[in-house]
Amino acid sequence: IPKRGIKSSKRCAVIGGSGFLGRHLVERLVDRGYTVNVFDIRQAYELPGVTFHQGDLCDRQALLLALKEVSVVFHCASPAPASDDRALFQRVNIDGTRTVIQACHEAGVQKLILTSSASVVFEGTDIKNGREDLPYAKKPIDYYTETKIVQEKLVLEACSKEKGFLTVAIRPHGIFGPRDPQLVPILIDTARRGKMKFIIGDGSNLVDFTYVENVVHGHILAAEHLKADSPLCGQAYHITNDEPVRFWDFMSQILEGLGYSAPRYHLPYTLVYGIALLLWLMALVLRPLIRIKPTFTPMRVALAGTHHYYSCARAKKDMGYQPLVPLREAIVRTVESYPHLRKGA
Numbered sequence: 001i002p003k004r005g006i007k008s009s010k011r012c013a014v015i016g017g018s019g020f021l022g023r024h025l026v027e028r029l030v031d032r033g034y035t036v037n038v039f040d041i042r043q044a045y046e047l048p049g050v051t052f053h054q055g056d057l058c059d060r061q062a063l064l065l066a067l068k069e070v071s072v073v074f075h076c077a078s079p080a081p082a083s084d085d086r087a088l089f090q091r092v093n094i095d096g097t098r099t100v101i102q103a104c105h106e107a108g109v110q111k112l113i114l115t116s117s118a119s120v121v122f123e124g125t126d127i128k129n130g131r132e133d134l135p136y137a138k139k140p141i142d143y144y145t146e147t148k149i150v151q152e153k154l155v156l157e158a159c160s161k162e163k164g165f166l167t168v169a170i171r172p173h174g175i176f177g178p179r180d181p182q183l184v185p186i187l188i189d190t191a192r193r194g195k196m197k198f199i200i201g202d203g204s205n206l207v208d209f210t211y212v213e214n215v216v217h218g219h220i221l222a223a224e225h226l227k228a229d230s231p232l233c234g235q236a237y238h239i240t241n242d243e244p245v246r247f248w249d250f251m252s253q254i255l256e257g258l259g260y261s262a263p264r265y266h267l268p269y270t271l272v273y274g275i276a277l278l279l280w281l282m283a284l285v286l287r288p289l290i291r292i293k294p295t296f297t298p299m300r301v302a303l304a305g306t307h308h309y310y311s312c313a314r315a316k317k318d319m320g321y322q323p324l325v326p327l328r329e330a331i332v333r334t335v336e337s338y339p340h341l342r343k344g345a
């Protein structure tokens with residue numbers, strides 16, 4: 001029988017706690033006096049006050065061990081979007097999330113905070129100051145996003161005040177910061193291969209990039225404000241830096257900060273998108289013979305060439321969210337954290 005109510009509200013589990021966001025979240029939770037169980041397929045570090053449970057979130061029995069005596073669960077595990085593996089996304093993000101919900105019920109967990117994504121409403125066309133009531137994308141930009149949509153619906157629909165199980169989804173966008181394995185490494189790799197010379201479109205498109213510590217702050221606020229009588233129950237919240245920036249200015253600041261030249265020449269958006277689509281189709285046709293991973297996928301071109309920024313008014317109103325680290329400072333801290341990616345290093 002689940003024992004709700006007698007557990008410490010500061011005992012939590014972070015599923016995906018070895019990852020980029022997960023580890024920053026774990027570190028902050030420990031600073032705030034939480035006792036943390038990390039559940040992940042890999043153990044990436046050790047930290048006093050943190051107990052590691054290595055396992056696959058699709059394995060309910062393994063999860064149950066990590067959720068014992070836990071009252072709050074943060075679920076921020078996912079296969080990397082670049083893995084491009086449909087079966088894996090379905091298994092982990094959809095079937096696995098069902099298993100997480102079931103295990104939470106069995107273990108008597110009171111709150112589940114899901115890391116979703118603002119991209120669940122993005123279809124590759126402009127979004128300006130988008131609010132959470134935008135409809136889910138009918139044509140998501142990739143299979144990863146398609147499974148993030150189903151995952152978010154599953155978690156929000158599981159919210160039940162009657163059962164004493166409360167859920168909320170955090171939708172970050174473009175997370176960056178120290179130890180990020182994606183944004184800065186992909187950017188620098190592209191520059192080192194001499195492919196960062198062109199700006200797609202006129203370069204005026206605004207995008208949200210969110211410093212990892214602000215994303216963590218949003219998760220912890222959500223957990224601490226999630227109560228049966230609060231408006232957070234079963235809701236999604238955008239968490240961004242609340243400072244939309246030109247996509248190409250942001251990329252240029254990171255590039256120049258690490259000693260590389262910023263892109264200067266413009267290419268028409270439709271031309272680049274068309275080429276990316278063609279390359280993607282060729283890769284699909286050739287897949288049985290050879291596996292090609294193009295840098296310029298239609299999804300990446302859409303991310304680089306359209307407006308997509310989101311309002312966090314709901315998070316400000318319902319949980320008092322304000323970004324802790326402004327964008328300028330966040331970029332400085334990020335650049336300083338990658339000395340090994342500096343030009344010539």
Ligand SMILES: NC(=O)C1=CN([C@@H]2O[C@H](COP(=O)(O)OP(=O)(O)OC[C@H]3O[C@@H](n4cnc5c(N)ncnc54)[C@H](O)[C@@H]3O)[C@@H](O)[C@H]2O)C=CC1
Pocket residue numbers: 015016017018019020021022039040041042055056057058075076077078079080092096115116117118148171172173174175176181182
């Ligand atoms: N990085 C970004 O810009 C954004 C990320 N998100 C979401 O934030 C969350 C965290 O992302 P990141 O930290 O960037 O990713 P990450 O790849 O660094 O971390 C994900 C973690 O999940 C673990 N994991 C994967 N499959 C698992 C399984 N079957 N069982 C247990 N653990 C498993 C991995 O080992 C890894 O440690 C994800 O849900 C992602 O969809 C949302 C919006 C933007």
Ligand SMILES: CC(C)=CCC[C@@H](C)[C@H]1CC[C@H]2C3=C(CC[C@]12C)[C@@]1(C)CCC(=O)C[C@@H]1CC3
Pocket residue numbers: 173174175182183184186187190195196198200207208209295296300301303304
């Ligand atoms: C805003 C947002 C959702 C960012 C998520 C991270 C990645 C999707 C980006 C990180 C580096 C970006 C990048 C490109 C596309 C989007 C990223 C992969 C390009 C491939 C776009 C086309 C180019 O000219 C090169 C870019 C390199 C960096």
